Amino acid sequence: MTAVTTPAPARPAAWPFAVRQLRFWLTDYRRTWRGSIVSTVLNPLLYLGAMGLGLGTLVDQHGTAHLGGVSYLVFLAPGLLAASAMGNAVGESTYPVYGSVKWNKTYQAAVAAPLRPADLFHGHLLFVTMKLTMTSSVFLAVAAAFGALTSPLAIAALPVAVLTGLAFAAPIEAWTVTRSRDTSLAVVYRFGVIPLFLFSGTFFPVTQLPAWIRPVAYLTPLWHGVALCRALCLGTATLPGALLHVAYLAAVLAAGIWAGNRTYRRRLYV
Amino acid sequence: MWPLTPYSRVKAWENTRSVLSDPAGSVAGVPADNPLIRAYQLTKRFGNFTAVDGIDFELHRGEAFGFLGPNGAGKSSTMRMIGCVSPPTSGELSIFGLDPVADGPAIRARLGVVPQEDTLDVELTVRENLLVYGRYFGLSRAVIRERSARLLDFVQLADRAGDRVDPLSGGLKRRLTIARSLINDPDVLLLDEPTTGLDPQARHVVWDRLFRLKQQGVTLVLTTHYMDEAEQLCDRLVVMDRGRIAAGGSPRELIDRYSTPEVLELRFDPAVHDNAAEKLASVPAQRREVLADRVLLYVPDGDAALGAVRSLGLEPLTSLVRRSTLEDVFLRLTGRRLED
Numbered sequence: 001m002t003a004v005t006t007p008a009p010a011r012p013a014a015w016p017f018a019v020r021q022l023r024f025w026l027t028d029y030r031r032t033w034r035g036s037i038v039s040t041v042l043n044p045l046l047y048l049g050a051m052g053l054g055l056g057t058l059v060d061q062h063g064t065a066h067l068g069g070v071s072y073l074v075f076l077a078p079g080l081l082a083a084s085a086m087g088n089a090v091g092e093s094t095y096p097v098y099g100s101v102k103w104n105k106t107y108q109a110a111v112a113a114p115l116r117p118a119d120l121f122h123g124h125l126l127f128v129t130m131k132l133t134m135t136s137s138v139f140l141a142v143a144a145a146f147g148a149l150t151s152p153l154a155i156a157a158l159p160v161a162v163l164t165g166l167a168f169a170a171p172i173e174a175w176t177v178t179r180s181r182d183t184s185l186a187v188v189y190r191f192g193v194i195p196l197f198l199f200s201g202t203f204f205p206v207t208q209l210p211a212w213i214r215p216v217a218y219l220t221p222l223w224h225g226v227a228l229c230r231a232l233c234l235g236t237a238t239l240p241g242a243l244l245h246v247a248y249l250a251a252v253l254a255a256g257i258w259a260g261n262r263t264y265r266r267r268l269y270v
Numbered sequence: 271m272w273p274l275t276p277y278s279r280v281k282a283w284e285n286t287r288s289v290l291s292d293p294a295g296s297v298a299g300v301p302a303d304n305p306l307i308r309a310y311q312l313t314k315r316f317g318n319f320t321a322v323d324g325i326d327f328e329l330h331r332g333e334a335f336g337f338l339g340p341n342g343a344g345k346s347s348t349m350r351m352i353g354c355v356s357p358p359t360s361g362e363l364s365i366f367g368l369d370p371v372a373d374g375p376a377i378r379a380r381l382g383v384v385p386q387e388d389t390l391d392v393e394l395t396v397r398e399n400l401l402v403y404g405r406y407f408g409l410s411r412a413v414i415r416e417r418s419a420r421l422l423d424f425v426q427l428a429d430r431a432g433d434r435v436d437p438l439s440g441g442l443k444r445r446l447t448i449a450r451s452l453i454n455d456p457d458v459l460l461l462d463e464p465t466t467g468l469d470p471q472a473r474h475v476v477w478d479r480l481f482r483l484k485q486q487g488v489t490l491v492l493t494t495h496y497m498d499e500a501e502q503l504c505d506r507l508v509v510m511d512r513g514r515i516a517a518g519g520s521p522r523e524l525i526d527r528y529s530t531p532e533v534l535e536l537r538f539d540p541a542v543h544d545n546a547a548e549k550l551a552s553v554p555a556q557r558r559e560v561l562a563d564r565v566l567l568y569v570p571d572g573d574a575a576l577g578a579v580r581s582l583g584l585e586p587l588t589s590l591v592r593r594s595t596l597e598d599v600f601l602r603l604t605g606r607r608l609e610d
Contacts, residue, residue: 104390
């Protein structure tokens with residue numbers, strides 16, 4: 001009703017609330033997309049080059065029976081696909097979320113508008129989904145260029161990698177939004193991302209681990225993502241096995257969304 | 271539990287509102303003579319701490335209404351409850367006839383909020399901040415573009431539209447926040463300490479803009495611990511202290527009711543301050559306040575009272591006769607100063 005802003009005649013573009021928040025992140029991403037494209041392409045190039053080709057040559061000389069009879073590059077690529085989805089998801093769900101509450105306070109700004117805390121959470125998960133789809137697609141394309149994909153089923157590894165990332169993003173965001181000091185975020189990397197990256201079957205089969213610790217690896221979402229991506233890329237996937245992995249990852253994602261709906265509300269409606 | 275407003279209800283409101291532009295001064299869903307905001311025994315507790323302790327108030331359309339009080343009086347907690355981002359612990363609160371807990375998003379769609387701390391996206395440009403915020407209200411890009419141009423003119427930021435927010439001064443950021451709060455053409459504008467932390471010049475620019483909004487009939491609710499801000503901007507205000515409302519009325523009424531027309535401020539040599547303050551008891555005054563550095567005499571005629579002081583043989587280092595302000599009202603009501 002202000003004279004400075006008389007209502008305009010046009011109908012508003014009434015996007016659902018979560019999509020409004022997704023559009024915020026897309027506007028934000030316009031600042032940084034160039035740098036992010038470079039690292040998206042460079043990461044798989046460097047990893048597949050150094051580990052897959054460099055280290056792989058040595059590995060292959062000692063026989064590949066433990067790898068299921070495929071070259072190390074072919075063994076490694078699907079594992080790295082899932083692991084890098086995890087890494088990207090954790091990156092998106094820690095500092096950007098923390099900063100939105102503590103530094104820029106853009107989350108507080110958004111809940112002063114009609115958006116609800118859960119809309120902010122879901123909007124960001126949509127953004128993470130888009131980014132994971134992009135980075136995982138690029139990863140698969142680079143892997144294909146290296147000749148690391150041997151089955152047409154590899155294309156199905158794309159949604160599996162995205163799901164793997166989301167199974168990390170949702171619970172970590174649910175936790176990040178409750179943090180009051182950014183030092184706790186480093187803990188996620190130190191005790192979460194790095195051990196998982198190294199011991200969830202990305203670089204060597206989990207069967208190489210001592211028997212007593214293997215069950216721990218089987219509980220981690222990353223192992224399920226790695227196992228299914230690998231089975232798809234090698235063309236050895238079975239339907240029951242695939243469903244089991246997907247169900248596990250989906251359950252972790254659902255639990256994360258359930259938790260985040262609550263933690264976001266508690267943090268932003270005080 | 272915090273029930274969620276069905277998205278469809280907010281969406282329906284957004285559509286009707288932009289198509290049928292309301293006549294100036296009318297507020298959708300609220301009969302003309304009803305208050306826009308009504309609070310009864312409104313209470314907010316955080317654990318054992320009671321931030322807001324059973325307050326009652328009403329806000330009417332076109333009013334500029336203030337919560338005046340020192341830090342920690344419960345002003346911001348009250349504002350956050352009105353802003354539907356803080357569920358009341360008990361009591362009643364109705365905004366546009368709606369329940370802030372059940373209908374938060376629908377109410378927030380019609381509020382403009384200038385928070386105490388800036389919540390701008392400092393990585394984005396001035397214009398992008400308005401774009402991002404306008405989208406939160408479901409406004410189309412065309413509407414946002416058109417409103418942004420006018421709002422940036424209004425807050426005198428048009429020449430900075432393409433600049434990143436980060437390097438802007440505190441005063442410019444405040445003005446951008448005010449522009450942003452108007453992007454949805456709100457029925458009520460909430461301002462939580464709008465000029466705290468600004469230098470005097472920047473503060474005057476903000477006051478000027480807020481005064482213009484008030485002249486245009488925008489309904490304002492503001493909190494402040496600056497009595498001059500309250501006097502300049504508020505038609506009506508309540509004095510808050512320790513979570514309660516100590517008094518309410520227009521600035522003039524409050525001064526008339528709780529103070530005298532004039533105040534004589536006397537400053538003595540610290541060595542004789544206490545002694546002089548004691549002697550001043552014999553000067554006829556409605557009230558005498560002995561502060562750490564000054565003595566205030568509340569009198570109908572300050573010059574006459576100064577004559578009486580001198581006739582006692584007291585010679586103050588400085589003396590000042592001034593009109594009563596809300597600061598005096600606050601001191602009278604709470605025994606403390608506002609900005610301590």
